[in-house]
Amino acid sequence: MSVDQATVRRIAHLARIAVKDEDVPHLQQELNAILSFVEDLNSVDVEGVEPMTSVVPMKMALRRDVVTDHAGAAAVVVNAPQHEDQFFTVPKVVE
Template identity: 70%
Template sequence: MSVDAVTVRKIAHLARIKVNDADVPHLQQELNAILTFVEQLSAVDIEGVEPLTSVMPMPMAKREDVVTDGGIPDAIVANAPVSEDRFFVVPKVVE
């Protein structure tokens, strides 16, 4: 895949980045170099390679998956301008 000048301008627009016309050719080369590198990565054989969480072999730290209310509902709404029965009170937006 190759990136042209129009695509560079479109990417800049989507990213909300102002790009001068003089910078477009340089950015085009940079983006093409990145895409070439990504294509090279897809050629690497990763069959049988397990994902890593760290370079040192160690078990992943896990916590029990339990739904709670946090145990501190009064503290959560303590700084709210208006609260009622441990809920935030907000102005109605949609009618």
């Protein structure tokens, strides 16, 4: 599997990463190199093998339904570039 330059631009856009035109060929090469490494895995026969989701056999921990956490609005918005009356404010987005 390999990606073309249009796909590189598309992935960058979906991830909201600004990529200059002159960087695209280089990124395409890097991505394709990674993909060809990963492709080596295809040579392993995994027929009937369960996907491993954790290196150690453990089950997901469950939390009791109690309210334990409220950072407080001031702490939540403090690092935001802009906020007003405890709201985050962002450039207007309307569908």
